[in-house]
Amino acid sequence: MKLLVCLSKVPDTTTKITFAEEGKRFDENGVTFILNPYDEWYALVRALELKEAHGGTVTVIHVGPSANDAVIRKGLAIGADDAVRIDATQSSSLFIAKQISAFVEAEKGYDIIFTGKETINYNRSEVGAMIAEYLDQPFISFANHLEINGSTATLDREIDGGTEVVEVETPFVVSAAKGMAEQRIPNMKGIMMANKKPIKVVPPVPFDEIAVPVFYELPPAKSGVKLIDADNIEELVRLLHEEAKVI
Amino acid sequence: MVLLFAEVQQGNFKKTTLEAATYAAKTAELLGVASVAIVLGEAENAAELGLYGIQKVYQVRHDHLKNFDNQVGAIVLSAAAHQLEASVIVLSHTSNGKALAGRLAARWNAASISGATGLPTLKDGVLHVRKGMFSGKAIAEYALKSEHKVITVMGNALQPLQHGALASVETLSLEVPSPKIKIKEVKRVEGIVPLPEAELVVSAGRGLKGPENWGIVEELASALGATTACSRPVADSHWRPHHEHVGQTGVAIRPNLYIAIGISGAIQHLAGVNNSKTIVVINKDADAPFFKAADYGIVGDLFEIVPKFTAAVKKLKA
Numbered sequence: 223m224k225l226l227v228c229l230s231k232v233p234d235t236t237t238k239i240t241f242a243e244e245g246k247r248f249d250e251n252g253v254t255f256i257l258n259p260y261d262e263w264y265a266l267v268r269a270l271e272l273k274e275a276h277g278g279t280v281t282v283i284h285v286g287p288s289a290n291d292a293v294i295r296k297g298l299a300i301g302a303d304d305a306v307r308i309d310a311t312q313s314s315s316l317f318i319a320k321q322i323s324a325f326v327e328a329e330k331g332y333d334i335i336f337t338g339k340e341t342i343n344y345n346r347s348e349v350g351a352m353i354a355e356y357l358d359q360p361f362i363s364f365a366n367h368l369e370i371n372g373s374t375a376t377l378d379r380e381i382d383g384g385t386e387v388v389e390v391e392t393p394f395v396v397s398a399a400k401g402m403a404e405q406r407i408p409n410m411k412g413i414m415m416a417n418k419k420p421i422k423v424v425p426p427v428p429f430d431e432i433a434v435p436v437f438y439e440l441p442p443a444k445s446g447v448k449l450i451d452a453d454n455i456e457e458l459v460r461l462l463h464e465e466a467k468v469i
Numbered sequence: 470m471v472l473l474f475a476e477v478q479q480g481n482f483k484k485t486t487l488e489a490a491t492y493a494a495k496t497a498e499l500l501g502v503a504s505v506a507i508v509l510g511e512a513e514n515a516a517e518l519g520l521y522g523i524q525k526v527y528q529v530r531h532d533h534l535k536n537f538d539n540q541v542g543a544i545v546l547s548a549a550a551h552q553l554e555a556s557v558i559v560l561s562h563t564s565n566g567k568a569l570a571g572r573l574a575a576r577w578n579a580a581s582i583s584g585a586t587g588l589p590t591l592k593d594g595v596l597h598v599r600k601g602m603f604s605g606k607a608i609a610e611y612a613l614k615s616e617h618k619v620i621t622v623m624g625n626a627l628q629p630l631q632h633g634a635l636a637s638v639e640t641l642s643l644e645v646p647s648p649k650i651k652i653k654e655v656k657r658v659e660g661i662v663p664l665p666e667a668e669l670v671v672s673a674g675r676g677l678k679g680p681e682n683w684g685i686v687e688e689l690a691s692a693l694g695a696t697t698a699c700s701r702p703v704a705d706s707h708w709r710p711h712h713e714h715v716g717q718t719g720v721a722i723r724p725n726l727y728i729a730i731g732i733s734g735a736i737q738h739l740a741g742v743n744n745s746k747t748i749v750v751i752n753k754d755a756d757a758p759f760f761k762a763a764d765y766g767i768v769g770d771l772f773e774i775v776p777k778f779t780a781a782v783k784k785l786k787a
């Protein structure tokens with residue numbers, strides 16, 4: 223089986239978000255970047271498990287500049303066989319999806335393309351759907367379980383208020399949610415090996431950006447907590463009813 | 470024209486669809502164009518979208534639409550958008566809505582906003598839309614410069630607003646290919662409002678000590694008519710089901726009321742809940758970081774406070 227896992231680079235979850243140039247740019251100063259947890263913990267690990275059970279290869283792909291190689295190496299250290307980096311700095315969902323699907327069309331033969339269910343920075347959860355559309359393949363979003371038998375896959379996917387069990391033939395695109403696999407910590411050997419594995423660098427295909435961020439800002443700060451005495455819960459209920467008007 | 474994808478769940482529109490309808494109607498008003506909706510499959514109350522400002526509803530009926538598949542949905546919806554000459558497609562930010570929106574953006578070469586948190590504005594003739602970023606830690610404003618635009622509307626971003634009359638419903642015949650995905654089974658969590666739609670949420674963390682203690686949390690939730698949620702370690706230790714896990718790596722929510730019981734308020738937890746309109750924190754540790762993000766707080770032992778809270782809510786409702 224030929225498996226492709228899309229990796230994204232995101233600020234560490236503890237990052238204090240600040241913006242530079244009057245909100246025009248996310249301030250990367252002092253920010254630690256990590257592999258997007260959904261890509262790492264669920265998508266990549268499930269792809270590796272499938273390879274271990276059925277044979278094949280796991281390739282990781284990332285759209286970004288060479289400064290992002292550390293994130294790709296992490297994917298290789300966890301166990302991917304090889305990596306592709308599409309050398310570009312743009313970050314809109316359509317741009318990224320266009321690049322990845324152009325690579326897949328040129329390379330051919332991937333049975334399953336994995337993404338995480340969303341990135342924890344943009345929270346767009348669009349790229350998987352877009353890749354699927356560019357490639358005219360089925361897309362199973364928010365899958366928390368994936369089994370494969372020959373060319374038929376069975377997946378559980380989260381829908382609003384429940385779970386759907388679906389069956390689909392390869393090739394398809396899937397976005398991985400919590401539950402699809404368990405996080406793997408790379409070991410020393412994996413980390414050593416990762417430095418020897420190839421990262422193929424591919425130039426981007428031309429594509430015009432059509433949705434551009436104009437500015438960023440922080441949500442309005444809370445005005446401060448009103449503390450209520452533990453012996454006076456009725457006062458809290460009254461405030462929720464009369465002041466906040468939420469109950 | 471603004472085209473609403475009016476998502477149907479089990480034969481009906483959910484609140485998220487009505488919110489998206491309101492959003493579509495307001496966007497159409499801003500742009501000075503018509504607002505119409507498309508319904509795939511059967512919906513009992515299709516005409517009611519008119520109450521939310523939708524001027525006309527088109528219904529596509531076909532055997533292939535019995536179960537929703539995003540690949541089929543994208544083909545049908547973009548054909549409809551083409552036929553009706555729509556410039557903006559509005560969807561709700563649901564599991565299916567998100568998948569469909571991504572496909573549509575690619576198929577239609579549209580600028581897309583996933584999870585808009587407020588109504589659009591016009592600046593120099595360009596549509597601007599805001600969305601949350603970094604799991605609610607920030608807001609970004611985007612300029613949508615393309616001819617076609619796709620917007621999904623975050624749950625609870627606005628309230629459904631009734632200001633119209635019933636809409637006329639017309640059948641639209643379009644070619645509908647057969648889906649490549651077979652749905653084998655649908656398991657629904659019955660009787661509760663799913664977290665992304667919930668207006669009231671009662672959430673508990675490790676302070677509860679163990680799954681056997683959740684009775685007091687459930688009683689409070691049921692007195693309020695709220696949905697229950699939990700912190701990540703609670704779901705990870707299987708004290709509660711995974712779908713209750715909120716935060717940066719769980720569900721991101723923005724209910725009207727979020728009650729956090731025995732949750733410390735780690736940055737990753739706050740990321741998924743800090744857009745809630747009102748936050749109540751109950752914690753025995755006065756220095757718990759959650760108090761900084763709270764509107765109301767009670768310092769004390771949750772095992773004593775929560776049952777009293779439930780009793781006071783019942784008294785109010787009586």
Ligand SMILES: Cc1cc2nc3c(=O)[nH]c(=O)nc-3n(C[C@H](O)[C@H](O)[C@H](O)COP(=O)(O)OP(=O)(O)OC[C@H]3O[C@@H](n4cnc5c(N)ncnc54)[C@H](O)[C@@H]3O)c2cc1C
Nearest residue numbers: 674675676700701716717718731732733735737738753771
């Ligand atoms: C990459 C990453 C992603 C993460 N994503 C998430 C996420 O999405 N969601 C999430 O929730 N966490 C997430 N976390 C974990 C997060 O950092 C915290 O560890 C977690 O939120 C803590 O859960 P908690 O508040 O239930 O437990 P604790 O931090 O242990 O807090 C328990 C609280 O209960 C209080 N308490 C104890 N007993 C009582 C009592 N009798 N009465 C009143 N109060 C009491 C304590 O004072 C304490 O404040 C993530 C972590 C990482 C590294």
